[in-house]
Amino acid sequence: MELQTVDADSECPECFESVRLEAVMQHEIVQCAGCGIDLEVIELDPVSLELAPEEEEDWGE
Amino acid sequence: MRIGVLYSRVRPEEKLLFAELERRPADVELIDDRRVVLALGGRSALEPSFDFDVVFDRSISYSRALANLRVLADRGVATVNPACVIENCGDKVRTSSLLQAASVPTPATRVASTPEAALLAIEELGYPVVMKPTVGSWGRLVARINDRDAAEALLEHKSTLGSYQHSIFYLQRYVDKPERDIRAFVAGGRTLCAIYRRAPHWITNTARGASTENCPITPEIDDLCRRAARAVGGGLLAVDLVEDPEHGLLVLEVNHTMEFRNSVAPTGVDIPARMIDFVERVATVGWDEAHATEAA
Numbered sequence: 428m429e430l431q432t433v434d435a436d437s438e439c440p441e442c443f444e445s446v447r448l449e450a451v452m453q454h455e456i457v458q459c460a461g462c463g464i465d466l467e468v469i470e471l472d473p474v475s476l477e478l479a480p481e482e483e484e485d486w487g488e
Numbered sequence: 489m490r491i492g493v494l495y496s497r498v499r500p501e502e503k504l505l506f507a508e509l510e511r512r513p514a515d516v517e518l519i520d521d522r523r524v525v526l527a528l529g530g531r532s533a534l535e536p537s538f539d540f541d542v543v544f545d546r547s548i549s550y551s552r553a554l555a556n557l558r559v560l561a562d563r564g565v566a567t568v569n570p571a572c573v574i575e576n577c578g579d580k581v582r583t584s585s586l587l588q589a590a591s592v593p594t595p596a597t598r599v600a601s602t603p604e605a606a607l608l609a610i611e612e613l614g615y616p617v618v619m620k621p622t623v624g625s626w627g628r629l630v631a632r633i634n635d636r637d638a639a640e641a642l643l644e645h646k647s648t649l650g651s652y653q654h655s656i657f658y659l660q661r662y663v664d665k666p667e668r669d670i671r672a673f674v675a676g677g678r679t680l681c682a683i684y685r686r687a688p689h690w691i692t693n694t695a696r697g698a699s700t701e702n703c704p705i706t707p708e709i710d711d712l713c714r715r716a717a718r719a720v721g722g723g724l725l726a727v728d729l730v731e732d733p734e735h736g737l738l739v740l741e742v743n744h745t746m747e748f749r750n751s752v753a754p755t756g757v758d759i760p761a762r763m764i765d766f767v768e769r770v771a772t773v774g775w776d777e778a779h780a781t782e783a784a
Binding site for chain 1: 495497498499503506507509510514515516517518520548549550551552578621623624625626628651653726743744745746747
């Protein structure tokens with residue numbers, strides 16, 4: 428398996444702050460430093476971010 | 489060797505596990521569980537191939553994992569962990585019942601089906617009492633009930649606002665622990681390492697900001713962890729223990745899709761590598777033999 432990761436600059440879809448991404452992979456969860464919201468890396472080429480799915484009641488360990 | 493990984497989101501744990509898998513010669517396929525369709529009768533082009541030696545489950549959702557892994561179990565696909573272990577750990581009533589049946593020490597626990605019965609059970613346990621949802625994690629919706637007024641209010645709220653899953657009341661004697669609990673990691677019956685989770689708040693969960701430090705594995709911790717792991721069916725597990733001033737070490741719960749991002753550094757143990765070792769062993773020698781070789 429070869430993991431695909433990218434370094435990129437993107438924008439938070441919630442607060443529009445710039446988000447620096449380092450070695451992220453598809454579907455990775457990152458946090459916006461501007462507003463603190465969880466974002467999901469949807470695509471790598473080009474990089475696109477969406478709000479991460481909201482936590483559900485049965486989520487966990 | 490072919491390994492499938494079912495995952496929901498790439499958290500720090502998944503990233504560490506994927507990086508470890510990348511270092512191995514295994515043929516690995518990552519499967520986003522949000523897109524999985526299973527065909528029960530007939531064929532579906534939407535269903536991914538599950539032609540793997542083992543499927544490693546990292547689903548974040550209990551219900552999603554259980555549904556997928558039950559079907560895979562019926563098809564004879566080896567999974568880590570298997571559906572039965574997910575079920576045993578994901579439902580606190582089931583976990584407590586299995587721990588009790590295996591004589592693993594746990595705090596006194598009561599299960600009630602109505603608010604009236606729950607109130608009687610709370611009064612019998614004596615205040616404070618902890619009420620937890622039967623399914624849930626990260627300390628969410630866990631409440632400490634200090635007196636009858638709080639008990640009545642909480643039971644009324646839960647009955648009125650809760651979903652059907654909240655119609656079963658899981659109640660536990662409050663353990664006045666020393667501002668810390670213990671999280672131990674077990675693979676195939678072997679205790680890998682443990683951490684103390686420290687917090688001034690009574691909920692000592694790292695998801696709630698508890699700090700971590702290494703906890704040496706004493707013979708007692710090792711014995712309790714092995715017994716707790718065996719009671720729920722084994723596999724890759726995180727066992728939570730509390731130090732009860734009156735009753736000594738007690739097992740609180742067992743987690744089936746463990747998070748370990750804050751535990752590698754303080755313990756010095758490469759937890760993701762040991763997890764993948766176990767997954768590969770299951771793929772190679774099967775579930776039972778993997779436990780026999782690990783626990784030896």
